[in-house]
Amino acid sequence: MRVSREARVVVEHVNALTKRWLATVGADARVLSGLGVWPLLAFLADGADDETRQDLAAALGVPAEEASQAARKLLAVVQRTPAIRTALGLWTRGEVRVNRDWLGRLPADVHGELSGVPADDQRRLDAWASERTEGLIPRMPIEVTPDTMLVLASALLVMLTWREAFSARDTPSEGPWADAGGRIPILRRVTADLGALGVADTPIGTVTTLRVESNEDVDVYLVLGPVGGSPSEVLAVGSDLVGAAPRHPVTRGAELPVGDGGDAADAGDAGPGVRVEMVESFQRQDSLEVTTVPFRVEARYDLLDHAALFGLQRAADGSSGHFPGVSDYPLFVKQAVQDAVAEFSATGFRAAAVTAIALFGAGVPRERYRVRHVSVVFDRPFGYYAVHRGSGLILVAGWVSEPLRAGRG
Numbered sequence: 140m141r142v143s144r145e146a147r148v149v150v151e152h153v154n155a156l157t158k159r160w161l162a163t164v165g166a167d168a169r170v171l172s173g174l175g176v177w178p179l180l181a182f183l184a185d186g187a188d189d190e191t192r193q194d195l196a197a198a199l200g201v202p203a204e205e206a207s208q209a210a211r212k213l214l215a216v217v218q219r220t221p222a223i224r225t226a227l228g229l230w231t232r233g234e235v236r237v238n239r240d241w242l243g244r245l246p247a248d249v250h251g252e253l254s255g256v257p258a259d260d261q262r263r264l265d266a267w268a269s270e271r272t273e274g275l276i277p278r279m280p281i282e283v284t285p286d287t288m289l290v291l292a293s294a295l296l297v298m299l300t301w302r303e304a305f306s307a308r309d310t311p312s313e314g315p316w317a318d319a320g321g322r323i324p325i326l327r328r329v330t331a332d333l334g335a336l337g338v339a340d341t342p343i344g345t346v347t348t349l350r351v352e353s354n355e356d357v358d359v360y361l362v363l364g365p366v367g368g369s370p371s372e373v374l375a376v377g378s379d380l381v382g383a384a385p386r387h388p389v390t391r392g393a394e395l396p397v398g399d400g401g402d403a404a405d406a407g408d409a410g411p412g413v414r415v416e417m418v419e420s421f422q423r424q425d426s427l428e429v430t431t432v433p434f435r436v437e438a439r440y441d442l443l444d445h446a447a448l449f450g451l452q453r454a455a456d457g458s459s460g461h462f463p464g465v466s467d468y469p470l471f472v473k474q475a476v477q478d479a480v481a482e483f484s485a486t487g488f489r490a491a492a493v494t495a496i497a498l499f500g501a502g503v504p505r506e507r508y509r510v511r512h513v514s515v516v517f518d519r520p521f522g523y524y525a526v527h528r529g530s531g532l533i534l535v536a537g538w539v540s541e542p543l544r545a546g547r548g
Contacts, residue, residue, distance in 0.1 A: 152200035172492035181206035186464030198450030222355030275491035280476035299353035333392030338410030442475035
């Protein structure tokens, strides 16, 4: 797939944000998506006031006036790959009159309404998140409240199948995970593609990378750092090693040295976790044996915990509005959350992320009223009718003699 130079520049900026995020979160970065965050920040930057635009532009790596166009280019790139699905959603309360120029720079057909009834709006937004991630993310990360005026969200879904599947079996615990006891599920495969393995010389020492190819236009990389390397360090360096143009010198599997005297190099001598040896075989070709583990990880991130990383430090100040280009209603960022999940198995890889930013009214006192409250309880048999609004036609009707019991359906 050909990618324009302009699009490549945007990709570099997104990767840079991802790298900074990984380094910031470290061991807690179980799964996250800079791609899920970047377009949202870009569209907000396009409608922000001068100071907030500066903050967001610094996080994005592009000028605010170019941000929305860059976000659209980014989404267009990933949407060309069937294995990647993305979606953008915007919901606003009736009080928030959205600037038509700003809305016109978003992808088409993304704008919906918030009713102002939190429970109803939460159900609608939860359904949107679940449908666009095939249930991997079952609900919207943010909580809709009576003060929620605008929600901007993105959804990402990646579905891959391996070009060469792994075999799966359980094995007794050994190595660093042995302390956990029990048996560890193991994935193993042998391939002729020695180029999939790389050992890199990096500022933190030697790092091993493995590319796992899928049948789709996406690869998954596994990265193993040096003993004693911190998660933040390995994740930051790993960001520079993936893809077709690693930023540090890499030696591929076919060029890795054999141990002294032609014997097997101990695991780790050629690179972290890597052993190289000459063996007898009925096959004339070299081989790469890969052993790894299946995993399922999930995580939630409050972006406001690292507001400066995402350029949201001023945007989260509720004393005044910060997005006059979005609406003349004064708005500030109250919630910014990402939920993400990833699964690596013998046959493929699945990942999803939903990122949501909720804006509240800034500096606007909420008037309180005394109102009548009426409630009704249906706690005995009752009838029901489904009626066509235009004609009054009853479509279905019936009688409820008892409620649905737990465990029955």
